[in-house]
Amino acid sequence: MNLLEEVIHYYQTNQAGFWQATQQHLVLSSAAMLISLVVGLPIGIWIAHRTRIAQVTINIFNSLRVIPSLAILFLVLPYLGLGFTPSLVALTFLAFTPVLINTYTGLRGVDRSVIESATGMGMSKKQILFQIEIPLAIPAIVTGIRIASVEVISSATLASFIGGGGLGDFITRGFALFDVPIMLVGAIPVALLALASESVWSIFLFLYQKPYAA
Amino acid sequence: MQTSKVKPGELTTEGEPTHNNVIRSGEIVCQEVTKHFPENSRPAVDHVSFKVAAGDLVVLLGPSGCGKTTLLKMINRLYEPDQGQIWIGKEDIQTLPVNQLRRQIGYAIQQVGLFPHMTIWRNIAIVPRLLGWDEEKINMRCNLLLELVGLSPTYLGRYPRQLSGGEQQRVGLARALAADPQILLMDEPFAAVDAINRERLQSELLIIHRKLHKTILFVTHDVEEAFRLADKIIILKDGQLIQYGTPVEIVVKPENEFVAELVGSNNLLRKLSLFDVQSLLEAKQYERHNSFSKASFTSIQPQENLRTALSMLLESGAEQLHVVDNKGKSHGVITFQDLHRLLFEQFTSPAAELE
């Protein structure tokens, strides 16, 4: 049996476990993305109009970014124990920074003359935010989401270390048994999921910008 | 001119309900208006007072940093003055709801500031939609305005980045005129456009001004542009109003050496180059000759400047130039004597007679 056949064989004999792990992986990743969007987008929008606070916030999150995902997992362990919750917290934290920073930079990057003429024409702050600033910041925001989603999907494999489940379980198992095919049963779908997410967001962005790009 | 197909009546929205208009006049009065940004040592605008009559095209002229933009932005309240008052008609603008005020003042800037994610139609429709116009009326208005600024209605579905700089500036002007405001504020709108397009835009603005009688406050640091466009010119320096008068008054009687230097009053040829033949003719109120034989004389078009007229007089040896427009219609004659009189203060104010 070659490697690929072994991978397929392992998958076929562990189908139930595989799909359960995939589902866990997706639920964990999506939940982390959802929470970081629900929290990160409004905060990013809020700080975009407050330069001082923004500087401080961005600096804090940028410096926290250097902490490796694995370290975050182990840092939350003493407080949240094992399982789904600490994994979710760590992944949410991971996704939060690119969402926040890209929302902020996207909104700040809107051409000042555009805002000035909108204001000068008598649009209210709210109208400018929803009709001008956010639509023009979408490319940056979606880029943040794309980066975050790829990071979350790949880092969700680490959840397995603290009993969070997901496709990482196959990788840890394969690693423990020195069994490459088992590892690949986890690793290949993770790579495909990351790639899929990357593509979906890229296509979305392309379609979004296509009409008005020069 | 490609913009002349639109009839004046079509471009105003007379008969509209006026109950929600906060602006009922095109007259602007500034009284001791002062703005001091905390980070600067001196005020950006320093006790400036003037009155702009409804329907006048007044140019704010002065070197970069003299406070033109700051002054303009206080009129639509993008900046609030530290001292002084601004009135539009009988209303102190401080007492008006700010967004209502802005929706009734057209605003065009050098960077244009079109919304890149919106079609030209959506860009122009912004203020009409804020004012709650219905779709059909907005469509008619958009078509008319594009024609007015010399663009084909096929542009309505395009996006700003698909247009050249000059075309974008035309859309900017159409957008500023969208809700038929009585007042138009323009901050160096043509400064970033190439020279050929700039001249074209200037002529078109003049035509639009004659057609629509909007009050226009136009900021520029370009002396030639100021003289081409202005009914009256306000000269600013270091935030202070140095002189306010017609182009002829400013050239002929500059308030001080700064103004003389700026407009080149000391240089006769330059002085002549600031006026076009048309304005001298109007100054003379010359009776029209429509029955000249066109074969045997030196002719000049009304929009040429007087420096060109002088060269033509000198080069042809003729005693007079016949002013003939490009349709072959005669507008009268000008002579050395007329140029001489203009330079040596013997005309009171041609621009005043344009009224």
Ligand SMILES: Nc1ncnc2c1ncn2[C@@H]1O[C@H](COP(=O)(O)OP(=O)(O)O)[C@@H](O)[C@H]1O
């Ligand atoms: N928002 C601002 N904050 C601080 N200083 C300003 C601001 N806008 C303009 N100024 C200053 O006010 C003066 C006049 O500027 P401005 O009105 O832009 O001049 P102009 O339009 O004639 O070039 C300049 O010294 C400029 O630096």
Ligand SMILES: [Mg+2]
């Ligand atoms: Mg300026």
